[in-house]
Amino acid sequence: MWSRIPLLRLILPYIAGVLMAYGQGLEANNYLLWIAAIPLMAGGIFYGILFSYRSRWLYGSFIILFMFLSGLFFTGKKESSRKMILSEVPSGEHMYLCSLDETFEMRARSCRGKVRVISVCDSLGWHEMHADMMLYTEQDSSLLSVPAGTYLLISADLRELRSPANPAEFDYKEYLARKGIFHSAYLKKGQWQISDHAAGFDLLRLADGIRQSLLAKLRANGIRGKYFGISSALLLGEDSQLDADIRDVYARAGAMHILCVSGLHVGVIFLVLNFMFGILKRIRVGKLLLPVLLMACIWSYALITGLAPPVVRASCMISFFILGNALGRHKNVYNTLAASAILMLLFDPYVLFGAGFQLSYTAVLGIISLQKPISNLLYFRYKLTNSIWSITSVSIAAQLGTFPVLLYYFHQFPLYSLLTNLIVIPLSSLIIYAGILLFMMPASSIAAEAASWIFLKLIGIMDAGVSLVDRIPYGMLEGIYVDLPMAILIGLIICCFSAFLIGKQKLFLIAGLMSLMVFSAHRLNSNYLRQGQKIFIVYSIRGHSAYDIIQGSSHTFMADSSILASEGKLDYSIKPFWLEKGLDAPQICLLPDTKIPNITGSRIVIWQDKFPHCHPPRERLKLDYLILRGDCPFDPEDVFQWFDPGLVIIDSSVPPWVKAPERDYRFWDVRKNGAFLKD
Structure with a gap:
């Protein structure tokens, strides 16, 4: 078995090297790893040629070590370039020339786009700079029509992205860092303009232009509203037109994978192209031309969809399949899969840590x-x-x-996804066929009208089917917390029991049962530790007050009315922590009309008024924690004249113009330092 999948054997030590370098934060500022790796590789080849068959394990060991060192090296180079980018970005406001990589999209209070910094102007003049960043601006509908590849001249203060402000919150900073983005900037009107910098040929700009023309063709054929959002996401990977309600319905029904261009879509495109160009198989030159045409079309489609990671992965897999078929080599699908993964990991080792990958x-x-x-x-x-x-x-x-x-x-699992897939897989394939047909038809023709009618009917049927499944009660299993060891153990259990059922080998059954025992022990230990937890936390949510007193799996959640009414902020900033700690439904107390229960044994006071102007008491009130909230201007001297706190906590409802003393260990400002947690 192993002898037939050499590429799978090669990728495992490479992944081990990536994990080692990432976990240890190793850098590769020099070529010491390659200096070590090249002799090892040469030694392996030497032993493989000159020595007997019995020494083949030595040759294999050299290859494995070489792949491991390669994983270390490429990941270390990424880490080195990351630190170099962080060091070369100047502080303060400067002029930057940027190229728009991803078109702007409208958000709740701003517009957001991704740009690539080309040069910066400082006291010495203009000079080259290479950095990607997220650009936020005031809401401006004119920005939505700016195509990718456009040069922008901006005046901005680039800020390093912030780490999560609350425990268990999604780490957006690390998510973008793996994509090579470490900074963001916010622009007001007048701080940006489209540059007249001479723009040469830009492949991304060309692809974006084609994508926009295809979207315009959908609109011209009467596809509007919800169906336009679904069709643009399904055909072209343009999901900015999808509203939150559509996303929620498809996620609950287990059909969210349909609304992003992925392997299914690329596979359908491949089948269409293979059918269209099938006649080339009958001619001698066609056997050479067919794979070139197929791969060119597949990658052109990937480019038009904005080189979305799922499309790139699927295009890599299919390209290796086409190449292997053209060369007449024995096709092992595991080798094809491993080859595509190795190629992607060589270009960017950090894709290994992405959920999509x-x-x-x-x-x-x-x-x-x-x-x-x-x-x-x-x-x-x-x-x-x-x-x-x-x-x-x-x-x-x-x-x-x-x-x-x-x-x-995601800590959830759609229970009716099998039923949903019976609806969406065949229908989405038909929708892609109809969409290709619609794009090929001349605008405003009878054929285009017929194609658009069929296209809309198919989308309508699929959407109705997904909505019907979503209305079935108990469709989503939610609130399942699984940490990394548990996820690995679940994967081992599935692999071992599946291998036993297929091969009937007792070794896999024993391994599966042992994995199940370890999983159960880990779960019991986690539950035992949670029963003894006592935690006091002040969350960091801009403009709001939110505190938690936790004992075991019970907790009292204290917050202002506005945060309680904002389900989105609760889901993003607070509920992940509840899930991680295995908490039951909270007892909710509304601020300011509440007192903090004395569960943790700490003396805590919430203060939201001005300090009185009368003489302070002779004996100060001794506290463990004093929480300042709301619009309460204060002076450190006032605080310590009335109270004797172990720590003063400034919560995130205090306005930004109310400053905490710098470098004063007696103050914890959650606006700046993130949530305060005491366990």
């Missing part, structure tokens, strides 16, 4: 490993029922593969 590859691994055994469990006489079972077996295999990853990142 992990979901894509675990889904494909699940399908190629488990779909056939699952499908063989049942046989139906009729073709229709066999087709339904075939789609179901693909869905089951993909879900088994992605199950631990889904639980680890």
Whole structure:
């Protein structure tokens, strides 16, 4: 088995090297690793040629070590470039020449786009600079029409992205850092303008222009509103037109993967192209021309969709399949999968840590490993029922593969996704076929009207089906906390039991049972530790007050009325911490009309008024924590004349113009330092 999948054996030590370098924060500012790796590689080849067959393990060991060092090196280079970018960005406001990489999208209170800094102007004049950043501006609808590749001249103070302000909050800073983005800037009107800098040929700008013209064609054919958002996301990967309600419905029904261009879409495009160019197989030159045309079209489609990571991954996989077929080599799908992964990890080792990368590859691994055994469990006489079972077996295999990853990142699982996939997989394929046909038809023609009518009907049927599944009660299993060790153990359990059911080898059964025992022990230990937890936390949510007193799995949550009414802020900043700590539904107390319960044994006072002008008491009130909230101007001397606190906590409802003393250990400003947590 292992001898037939050499690339899979190569990728494992490479991934180990990536994990080692990332976990230890190793840098590669020099070529010492390669100086060590090249002799090792040469030594391996020397031993492989001159020595006997019995010494083949030594050659293999050299190759494994070389791949491990390669993983260390490429990841270390990424870490080195990251620190170099952070060091070369000047402080303060400067002029920057930027190229727009991703078009602006409208958000609740701003517009957001991704730009690439080309040069900066400082006291010495203009000079080159290379950095990516997120650019935020005041809401301006004119920015939405600025195409990718446009040069912008901005006056901005680049700020390093902030770490999460609350425990268990999504780490947006690390998420962007893995994409090479470390800074952001906010611009007001008058701080930016479109530059007349001579723009040469830009492939991204060309691709964005094609994408915008295709979107315009959808609008010209009467596709509007909700259906426009669904069709633009499904066909072109343009999800900015999808509103939150559509996303929620499709996520609860387990159909969110349909609304982003992924392997399914690229696979359908490949089948269409293979059918269209199939005639080339009959001619001699065609056998050479066909793979070139197929790969050119596949990557052109990937470019038009904005080189979204799922499309790039799928395009890599299919390209290796096409190449292997053209060369007449034996095609092992595990080798093809490993080759595409190695290629992506060589370009960017950090993609390994992305949820999308992990979901894509675990889904494909699940399908190629488990779909056939699952499908063989049942046989139906009729073709229709066999087709339904075939789609179901693909869905089951993909879900088994992605199950631990889904639980680890999203803490939820759609229970009716098998039913949803029976609807969306065949219909989405038909929608892609109809969409291609619509794009090929001349505008305002009878054929275009017919194609758009079919296209809209198909989208309407799919949307109605997804909405129907969403209305079935108990469709989403939520609030499942799985940490990294548990996710790995769940994956091992699935792999071992699946291997046992397929191969009937007792070793896999024993390994699966041992993994299950370790998982159960880890779960019991986590629950035991949670029962003894006592935590006091002041959250950091701009403009709001929110505190938690936690004892075991019970807790009292104190907050102002506005944060309690904002489900989005609770879901993003607070509920992940509740989930991590295994907390029950909270007892809610409304600020300011509440007193902090004495659960932790600490003496805590919330102060939101001005300090009185009368003489302070002779004996100050001794406290563990004094929390200042609301619009309460204060002076440090006033605080310590009336109270004797161990720590003064300034919560995030205090306006920004009320400053805390600098470098005073007696103050904790959650606006600046993030949430305060005492356990």
